[in-house]
Amino acid sequence: MNVLRKILFPFAILYGFITTVRNFLFDKGILKSTSFNVPVIAVGNLSVGGTGKTPQIEYLIRLLSDKYKVATLSRGYKRKSEGFVLANATSNAEILGDEPFQFYQKFPNIQVAVDANRTNGITQLLSQNEKPEIILLDDAYQHRKVKAGFYILLTSFDDLYADDFMLPTGNLRESRSGANRANIVVVTKCPSNLSNEKQEEIRLKLNLTCSQQIFFTFIDYDDEIYSKDEKIAVSEIKKEPKILLAGIAKPKPFFDYLKNETDECLTFPDHHHFSDADLEEIQKKAQNKKIITTEKDYVRLKDSNLISQLYYLPIKSTFIANRQNFDATILEFVKRVV
Known part of the structure; x- marks a missing residue:
């Protein structure tokens, strides 16, 4: 303290x-x-x-x-939208927040909604034609x-x-x-x-x-990392120089699982919105190395200019x-x- x-x-x-x-x-x-x-x-x-x-x-x-029929309802921390939003094909991490968007991407058979007013959010979900x-x-x-x-x-x-x-x-x-x-x-x-x-x-x-x-x-932790096009065994990726990037509350276990002595670890605040300056700095440090991030960060970065170098590591409880x-x-x- x-x-x-x-x-x-x-x-x-x-x-x-x-x-x-x-x-x-x-x-x-x-x-x-x-x-x-x-x-x-x-x-x-x-x-x-x-x-x-x-x-x-x-x-x-x-x-x-x-x-x-399952629905998740979150506040949508740091999203740029307001009120009740039900995820659809036009949604992204800025509209939903990173974690709800991750749910939407991974589980297409559920409904994903955000609303700071949970009472209103549940009421809205139960008013849908396909109510959960x-x-x-x-x-x-x-x-x-x-x-x-x-x-x-x-x-x-x-x-x-x-x-x-x-x-x-x-x-x-x-x-x-x-x-x-x-x-x-x-x-x-x-x-x-x-x-x-x-x-x-x-x-x-x-x-x-x-x-x-x-x-x-x-x-x-998963045995493999994933990009939009491929997957690579963690045992292989540990051997090569890379950039490890995390914008989560406690990133140390993520870094420890993947890093070797040549890697650089970049830490950002939890739920961080990456600015153009952030992306430019990350790319400058990465050069031609792979960038491995958390699944939560990946949903915020996958539409950026880092995508050709970007991989994520899934986790489960x-x-x-x-x-x-x-x-x-x-x-x-x-x-x-x-």
Whole structure:
């Protein structure tokens, strides 16, 4: 914790008080939450920063979209459009935001929508001729104007909410007690060989209620990188000089998976909109080398002048154990509501 964050501690206390009062008003029904007669699953976190929401949403899409009509609803962070937007063939990352556009590109059999007002967004989705049977709310844990039927709370292995504090001293958007709303807590970005003893230690630290389930996942990187025309094995690409580029919250694991001692790593802010000056600087540094980026960054860069050199590395969320129990819990909830 840096000095400035320590100085701002009184503001963290005030912010925590405000969010606690807000949650109390929603819990008591004084502030209105809207429920819907379709299964609504909210995925989010207590903290700012990357906890792996995108791969978790994609896991749910793969689990559910073969059996049900699925829609995702996101805020569309840093998009240049306003209000409710339903993705179509003319959409791009500037209209939808990078993560929703990634969903739209990867899963053509689902509906992808964005709206900062989640209540309006769900209402609009349900007014479509082909209305969804399930709605996945991306990054909506604190959006309490919608009462989801099921809440999945994510927390990173190396940054557990139990070890954190309220903004601006820490990174929590609300107090740790907000975890009590979760049906499931997923500890993300774990080592793939996380021991049972360490899992039990984390269970005890998070102090979940008897009705809550906990699962542990790790980020599983693809064995190949992809461009618009080809794919190359990671084992091959690791050997050659290249540029690694990331505009995500925590890029170190991505860099570590691909880099060798000759590579240059370029880091940009999360959800960064690449300017012409950025692109010119990247191209100058790359020269004739391949540029490998994250899948989220690729959707923002694929229409740029970097495309002939540009590749991306897909990731997915993989359960260390008990995946079948997670799947069964989600499917049981959906069947109760549909």
